[in-house]
Amino acid sequence: MSEFLRVGDNVPDFKVETFEPSKGDFGEISLSTFKADKKWTILFFYPADFTFV
Amino acid sequence: MGAEVITVSTDTKFVHLAWQRDEKLLEKVKYPMGSDPTGKLSRMFGVYDENTGLDLRGTFIISPDGKLLNSEVNYYNMGRNIDELMRKFKANLHLAKHTNEGCPAKWKEEGDKTLAPSAKMVGKVYEALK
Numbered sequence: 695m696s697e698f699l700r701v702g703d704n705v706p707d708f709k710v711e712t713f714e715p716s717k718g719d720f721g722e723i724s725l726s727t728f729k730a731d732k733k734w735t736i737l738f739f740y741p742a743d744f745t746f747v
Numbered sequence: 748m749g750a751e752v753i754t755v756s757t758d759t760k761f762v763h764l765a766w767q768r769d770e771k772l773l774e775k776v777k778y779p780m781g782s783d784p785t786g787k788l789s790r791m792f793g794v795y796d797e798n799t800g801l802d803l804r805g806t807f808i809i810s811p812d813g814k815l816l817n818s819e820v821n822y823y824n825m826g827r828n829i830d831e832l833m834r835k836f837k838a839n840l841h842l843a844k845h846t847n848e849g850c851p852a853k854w855k856e857e858g859d860k861t862l863a864p865s866a867k868m869v870g871k872v873y874e875a876l877k
Binding site for chain 1: 749750751752753754755756757758760761762763764765766767770773776777778779780781782783787788789790791792793794799801802803804805806807808809810811812813814815816817818823827832836839840
């Protein structure tokens with residue numbers, strides 16, 4: 695794999711801590727869970743909270 | 748919409764909570780807000796700015812079997828358009844079911860003309876799209 699992922703690469707599993715507005719609570723998501731559920735994943739990166747997205 | 752949407756920044760989950768609670772614009776946002784304070788995930792996708800510690804505006808679509816299918820990165824000053832994202836996502840759904848087809852530039856939604864590349868089509872794409 696190159697320095698970072700390119701289109702067509704298999705994405706290694708990742709985990710991130712989350713705040714989940716629907717539950718009003720903290721959580722954690724992982725790619726392996728979405729894959730197990732046969733779900734598409736859309737990652738939407740943005741610079742910082744309290745700015746426009 | 749049929750996909751798990753995760754928003755990610757380098758803020759902590761505590762800041763996410765505070766922002767979501769205080770900003771009225773976010774009242775209806777239900778997507779999990781991912782926290783990547785170390786930049787590990789952001790570096791993996793090449794959106795981590797080492798100078799500022801912030802993420803560029805990157806959007807990535809990953810298929811259910813874990814393959815990266817789309818990658819779009821905008822500089823700080825350009826917001827993203829949900830219609831552009833939806834077009835790509837819908838095209839992915841179509842192509843996952845019709846693996847011998849391609850969605851051309853003007854494909855917008857299910858029912859629009861697709862292409863099935865073949866020897867016959869070489870030099871005849873204009874006619875195939877008519």
